[in-house]
Amino acid sequence: MANYNKYDPELKEKVLHLYLEEGRTKKSLTEEYHLGQGTITYWIQQRRKECQTNTTVKEQTDAYEENKRLRRE
Template sequence: MGKKIYEKSFKEKLVKLHLEEGRSVASLTKEYGLGQGSLNIWIKNYRKECSQTETGTKDLELLDKIRKLERENKELEKENNFLKKAAAFFAKEIED
């Protein structure tokens, strides 16, 4: 059995789901039934193509920055929720 050939539009769709929407490679490969190696190669090739143009490079840098900020935001939200619960707990202890 030979290698399966995927349409360029399909590859771009999965790469954009990963880069723009932050979907993990593992979740995409599981959902679409392909190997992680294939998707990683498509991502690498897309980044390579984009890096050949100034606009593409800036877009990739912005996407990386957005993903980093989204991760930081999630972490800060978790910390904030923890602190709210701790404050409520200690406020209740003081009242009792």
């Protein structure tokens, strides 16, 4: 049987913000917050699915992705 952790929604939002807007890597976030890389990947996938149905979340995520891309340039 799998063991699932319930994470604080504020932690989830902070990690998503750091990844999407600040351009942090999954590896750095897993080390800093002691999370599995799969957990972060799952959260990102959930956010992208939310974006498909919720235009406000989509606009925010698009802005995060654009900021991330610009920081890499």
